[in-house]
Amino acid sequence: MNTEDINFAYRVRHALNEKLDDLPASTTDRLAAARKAALARKKADAPARVRVTRTAPAVAGGAAFFSNPFAWIKNVGVALPLLLVMGGMVGVYQFEQQQSIAELAEMDAAVLSDELPLSAYLDHGFNAYLETREQ
CATH class of the missing domain: 1.10.287 (Helix Hairpins)
Structure with a gap:
């Protein structure tokens, strides 16, 4: 039925x-x-069909792989989204790190190419001078 x-x-x-x-x-x-x-008049109940899966590992030339060659798709269907999310997170982290490195390199290049000595940037009075100058 x-x-x-x-x-x-x-x-x-x-x-x-x-x-x-x-x-x-x-x-x-x-x-x-x-x-x-x-x-x-009812027919006798037919025996239930039981699907048996092979638990032995598939070896080269073995029939276990060829009996259901697309069984691995179900397992990949679960793992693939998780791997994509993890890969995306790693990609975003790497991008942020590269941005931070680029900003620091740009700031270092500006400081090193300036005519002021490096000790001037360490002086607290110089920071106050820069703040009043920006206003």
């Missing part, structure tokens, strides 16, 4: 159960007889 047949059977059973108390006795007797006849 496919799922549509099973769903239809459940809907019919539900509809009959809702109105069961309202049905006349002759109808319920006929339904009980029909049920007994249907159960007598």
Whole structure:
């Protein structure tokens, strides 16, 4: 039975159960007889099919890989997004580090190419002079 047949059977059973108390006795007797006849004609239950997966590792030339060659896609489908997120985070970190290095190199180049001696940048009065000059 496919799922549509099973769903239809459940809907019919539900509809009959809702109105069961309202049905006349002759109808319920006929339904009980029909049920007994249907159960007598019912086929014996087929044995359940069990899917067995091989747990042995696939070796070169082994049949385990070729029985289901796309089974690895399910595992990659879980791991791939995690790897992409981690790769993105590493990429953003590297980009930020390169930006920081570039800014520091630019500042160092400006300080070293200036005519002021390096000791002037260490003087607190010089920092005050720069702040008043910017205003």
